[in-house]
Amino acid sequence: MASFDLIMPKMGESVAEATIIKWTKNEGDKIKIDETVLEIATDKVDSEIPSPFEGTLVKRLFNEGDVVQVGAVIGVISSEANASASETPKTNTPEVKQETKKEETGSSSTVSAPKTAANNNYGDSTKFYSPLVKSIAKEEGISLTELDGIKGTGQDGRVTKSDILAYLPNRNKQSSGSKTETNTTSTPTKSTPVNVGDNAVIVHRPAVSVGAGDEIIEMDRMRKIIADNMVMSKHVAPHVTSYVEADVTNLVQWRDKVKKDFEKREGEKLTFTPLFIEAVTRAIKDFPMINVSVDQTGTKIIKRKNINIGMAAALPTGNLIVPVIKNADERNLIGITKAVNDLANRARANKLQPDEIQGGTFTLTNVGGFGNVMGTPIILQPQVAILAVGSIKKKPAVIETPQGDMIGIRQFMFLSLSYDHRVVDGSLGGTFLRRVADYLENWDVNRTI
Numbered sequence: 001m002a003s004f005d006l007i008m009p010k011m012g013e014s015v016a017e018a019t020i021i022k023w024t025k026n027e028g029d030k031i032k033i034d035e036t037v038l039e040i041a042t043d044k045v046d047s048e049i050p051s052p053f054e055g056t057l058v059k060r061l062f063n064e065g066d067v068v069q070v071g072a073v074i075g076v077i078s079s080e081a082n083a084s085a086s087e088t089p090k091t092n093t094p095e096v097k098q099e100t101k102k103e104e105t106g107s108s109s110t111v112s113a114p115k116t117a118a119n120n121n122y123g124d125s126t127k128f129y130s131p132l133v134k135s136i137a138k139e140e141g142i143s144l145t146e147l148d149g150i151k152g153t154g155q156d157g158r159v160t161k162s163d164i165l166a167y168l169p170n171r172n173k174q175s176s177g178s179k180t181e182t183n184t185t186s187t188p189t190k191s192t193p194v195n196v197g198d199n200a201v202i203v204h205r206p207a208v209s210v211g212a213g214d215e216i217i218e219m220d221r222m223r224k225i226i227a228d229n230m231v232m233s234k235h236v237a238p239h240v241t242s243y244v245e246a247d248v249t250n251l252v253q254w255r256d257k258v259k260k261d262f263e264k265r266e267g268e269k270l271t272f273t274p275l276f277i278e279a280v281t282r283a284i285k286d287f288p289m290i291n292v293s294v295d296q297t298g299t300k301i302i303k304r305k306n307i308n309i310g311m312a313a314a315l316p317t318g319n320l321i322v323p324v325i326k327n328a329d330e331r332n333l334i335g336i337t338k339a340v341n342d343l344a345n346r347a348r349a350n351k352l353q354p355d356e357i358q359g360g361t362f363t364l365t366n367v368g369g370f371g372n373v374m375g376t377p378i379i380l381q382p383q384v385a386i387l388a389v390g391s392i393k394k395k396p397a398v399i400e401t402p403q404g405d406m407i408g409i410r411q412f413m414f415l416s417l418s419y420d421h422r423v424v425d426g427s428l429g430g431t432f433l434r435r436v437a438d439y440l441e442n443w444d445v446n447r448t449i
Contacts, residue, residue, distance in 0.1 A: 006075035310360030
């Protein structure tokens with residue numbers, strides 16, 4: 001009887017583990033090649049894992065909610081229809097757990113929290129905890145009662161690795177402040193740690209009353225991550241936003257002229273987004289100190305070699321994701337267009353790979369797609385700037401000609417740049433933004449692609 005191991009696939013250089021969200025196949029179910037067996041989630045993206053084999057799923061080695069290392073065996077598939085779990089050779093699961101624990105210990109070793117012997121049987125809890133979370137809790141001497149008190153951001157409120165690691169740095173503070181919090185019953189608040197670099201900021205959320213007829217909607221996993229990231233960014237970076245209005249008449253006329261032939265020739269729709277991205281990459285070449293990050297100490301600037309442009313994309317769920325065009329400055333307009341369309345389509349279909357939403361050095365968000373004329377976007381850490389482009393509107397304008405000033409109808413749009421005032425001053429931020437506008441305004445109406 002032939003049996004095959006189903007492996008947690010590699011999802012990018014920077015992704016070491018994933019959480020099993022849902023098994024779509026039960027033990028004993030028939031599976032076709034490329035049929036989805038389970039759904040997994042990394043920090044920012046959910047993915048479906050297809051089967052590379054045809055057969056029967058005879059063993060699931062991990063449960064929903066477990067955090068699994070890349071390369072670990074997560075299931076066993078038999079090539080024969082009458083295969084059973086008892087006939088399948090056992091996979092060496094303990095080795096996977098042992099490797100995971102080694103990684104867990106390394107992750108939590110930098111956290112200064114009191115370590116006492118914790119002999120709690122975490123299995124007695126009514127809540128589900130992954131082996132990864134249990135191992136960290138045991139290593140850090142967290143009691144079962146204390147573990148049950150940690151608010152989880154995972155599926156169904158489960159405590160994830162990020163939750164418990166964010167809790168540890170403030171463990172002493174929360175313990176010492178518990179009496180004070182108990183006494184202030186007149187204005188109850190909820191304190192939640194939000195990661196900022198290597199530290200965690202305590203965010204005090206006020207109590208909110210629920211009225212008759214109000215509907216309570218639990219945030220999904222992605223919305224919780226977005227919320228935490230936005231709060232973290234506003235805490236770590238002092239935001240400043242600059243605005244310019246650009247006359248993009250030439251750009252609009254050129255696109256209207258070439259878009260049909262372009263689609264017929266390339267099989268791709270030519271939207272405004274690739275044109276904006278090209279202008280941004282050219283401006284970054286002119287002002288490379290926009291393409292930087294601040295290290296976790298807050299005292300060093302990392303000047304990026306590559307120009308990787310993130311493009312914010314709205315999902316059907318209402319959530320937002322930012323796929324990244326790597327080395328955008330090395331692509332021509334056709335290449336940028338194909339990358340934009342491919343990433344946008346796969347984002348909406350939930351087919352992005354984890355590496356495709358990481359490594360961005362600058363982000364573009366198109367608020368004009370929702371009919372908005374401008375916005376004040378929040379920086380996507382650890383970047384230091386994000387550009388919002390508004391909708392294009394026709395307006396009467398004064399046109400200077402050799403014969404004198406005239407009134408004409410022109411196409412205008414607002415550009416707004418939010419930047420980290422720790423390292424980007426108004427001079428750099430404003431000049432960079434003006435340069436992007438200049439590239440758009442001076443678009444060559446006779447350009448060929």
